[in-house]
Amino acid sequence: MGKIVVKFGGSNLKTPGDIKRSAAVAGAYRQNLVVVVSAFYGVTDLLTGAIGEALVSLDGIKEAMALIRKRHCGVIEQTIAGRDTAENTAAVIEGRMASLERLLTGIHYIGAVPDFTRDTILSYGERLSAPILTAVLEASGLAAREALPERIGLMTDGRFGNASADMDYSAPRIREALSGDFTFVVPGFYGTTGDGGTAVFGRGGSDYTAAVTARAIGAPSLDLWKDVDGFLSSDPRITGTSRTIPYLSYAEAAELAYFGAKILHPRTVEPLEDTAIPVRVMNVEKFAGEIHPYSIVGPEKGTIAAGADEAAESGSGHRQRIIKSVASSDDVGIIRIEGPGVGSRPGILARATGKLDAAGVNISSVITAQTCINLIFRRGDTEKALAVVKSESISGVVSVEALDDCAMVAAVGSGIRDSVGVGSRILGALADAAVNIILVQAGASPVAVYVIVRREDRERAVTAIHNAMGRIHEGT
Numbered sequence: 180m181g182k183i184v185v186k187f188g189g190s191n192l193k194t195p196g197d198i199k200r201s202a203a204v205a206g207a208y209r210q211n212l213v214v215v216v217s218a219f220y221g222v223t224d225l226l227t228g229a230i231g232e233a234l235v236s237l238d239g240i241k242e243a244m245a246l247i248r249k250r251h252c253g254v255i256e257q258t259i260a261g262r263d264t265a266e267n268t269a270a271v272i273e274g275r276m277a278s279l280e281r282l283l284t285g286i287h288y289i290g291a292v293p294d295f296t297r298d299t300i301l302s303y304g305e306r307l308s309a310p311i312l313t314a315v316l317e318a319s320g321l322a323a324r325e326a327l328p329e330r331i332g333l334m335t336d337g338r339f340g341n342a343s344a345d346m347d348y349s350a351p352r353i354r355e356a357l358s359g360d361f362t363f364v365v366p367g368f369y370g371t372t373g374d375g376g377t378a379v380f381g382r383g384g385s386d387y388t389a390a391v392t393a394r395a396i397g398a399p400s401l402d403l404w405k406d407v408d409g410f411l412s413s414d415p416r417i418t419g420t421s422r423t424i425p426y427l428s429y430a431e432a433a434e435l436a437y438f439g440a441k442i443l444h445p446r447t448v449e450p451l452e453d454t455a456i457p458v459r460v461m462n463v464e465k466f467a468g469e470i471h472p473y474s475i476v477g478p479e480k481g482t483i484a485a486g487a488d489e490a491a492e493s494g495s496g497h498r499q500r501i502i503k504s505v506a507s508s509d510d511v512g513i514i515r516i517e518g519p520g521v522g523s524r525p526g527i528l529a530r531a532t533g534k535l536d537a538a539g540v541n542i543s544s545v546i547t548a549q550t551c552i553n554l555i556f557r558r559g560d561t562e563k564a565l566a567v568v569k570s571e572s573i574s575g576v577v578s579v580e581a582l583d584d585c586a587m588v589a590a591v592g593s594g595i596r597d598s599v600g601v602g603s604r605i606l607g608a609l610a611d612a613a614v615n616i617i618l619v620q621a622g623a624s625p626v627a628v629y630v631i632v633r634r635e636d637r638e639r640a641v642t643a644i645h646n647a648m649g650r651i652h653e654g655t
């Protein structure tokens with residue numbers, strides 16, 4: 180059996196005290212672990228800002244570097260008591276800061292940010308947090324070693340900004356590299372490319388690193404330490420009445436993350452789907468010396484391995500709800516291709532999607548009717564998608580228009596597709612809240628129904644569906 184993989188995210192790494200607490204959490208396992216660590220809170224945003232500053236002025240780079248240095252040196256001063264360890268760690272940080280500064284200076288002089296450089300710069304949040312956490316773990320008595328993705332063979336497909344791991348290449352190498360008698364600290368969020376470069380997994384991507392690592396080493400569990408009571412029935416920043424979900428299937432968690440539940444990177448469960456490795460979601464804010472999972476994500480019940488099943492049952496005195504959680508995102512845009520018969524004429528959809536594919540624009544979803552084809556995108560892609568579709572003169576198309584002030588709200592739960600009346604009750608709840616529905620989609624996923632509404636209606640829609648969840652379950 181491999182080591183448990185434990186992930187600490189930015190939400191756990193805000194202050195020097197938080198970093199000490201993470202070390203205490205790691206110690207509480209009383210065994211060697213693989214610890215995956217994100218950048219300290221806000222540092223990836225600082226790096227994004229630094230890229231913008233670098234394009235404008237050299238002074239901007241100096242200011243950004245000063246902020247990033249202060250953040251990390253402050254943590255070293257307040258968390259590492261031993262002088263030698265503190266000095267050695269500071270030296271590692273200075274070396275990496277110098278590399279980061281060279282990259283920022285480079286983009287200043289070329290006046291552009293190549294994708295591979297952007298990804299390398301963004302990975303510095305994790306390249307700076309990992310040596311510090313390693314030193315703090317060592318200082319707390321653990322035999323800790325940093326394990327950089329490029330050294331352990333975490334290979335990606337090289338899609339900058341949104342890479343995926345090449346599991347066939349990476350798994351045996353990672354397994355071998357992390358097999359020693361140490362607690363290994365792996366910087367999350369990025370992997371390496373065939374030519375030795377860096378590609379990131381997208382924002383929040385350390386969850387995905389942790390899942391890839393757990394899969395590679397056959398971990399008994401993947402423990403994600405967050406700042407809330409596990410996976411909740413809705414985003415607590417929207418509803419304020421969210422409940423903990425004791426157990427979710429991989430499919431439910433994947434759909435919730437896809438539709439915007441920020442607690443999980445959208446592709447976290449991908450590497451785990453054909454395993455029985457449970458994802459246990461913990462609350463670091465409530466840590467009192469014990470490892471206590473609030474939520475467990477695992478295989479669909481009935482196919483759960485014995486250990487996970489037992490864990491899943493604990494704390495689940497609740498009745499099973501059809502809808503377990505509501506997720507939402509305002510990162511949505513729609514292109515409407517209208518004309519009489521567009522839905523039934525052969526070739527129209529293929530022409531539009533072919534052009535979009537050639538232009539590298541990802542389509543999130545397609546919903547068609549006789550007089551209108553609706554293509555759904557991430558909001559940032561909508562403008563480009565509109566230009567691409569408009570550039571093609573397609574016979575039978577009368578108008579092409581974009582709606583980019585939209586939000587997507589999804590209700591997720593196993594059995595949703597096969598339960599009578601759930602859809603109508605969701606729509607009823609939205610009608611009662613006076614939310615106009617622009618589009619609705621049910622049945623594409625066995626576990627999700629989603630609606631697209633105006634962005635200004637997003638919170639009302641989430642709250643309405645969340646409030647109705649109990650009624651939907653009880654069938655009233």
Ligand SMILES: Nc1ncnc2c1ncn2[C@@H]1O[C@H](COP(=O)(O)OP(=O)(O)O)[C@@H](O)[C@H]1O
Nearest residue numbers: 188189190191407409410411413414440441442
């Ligand atoms: N359904 C949900 N369940 C739990 N948390 C959620 C949910 N939807 C959104 N969140 C938000 O996700 C946050 C945790 O995710 P994130 O900040 O990405 O953690 P980390 O940086 O540690 O990976 C919570 O603080 C919460 O506000």
Ligand SMILES: N[C@@H](CC(=O)OP(=O)(O)O)C(=O)O
Nearest residue numbers: 188189217223382383384385
């Ligand atoms: N540091 C990256 C990756 C990450 O996973 O962060 P977090 O675990 O804090 O969501 C980001 O901010 O996106």
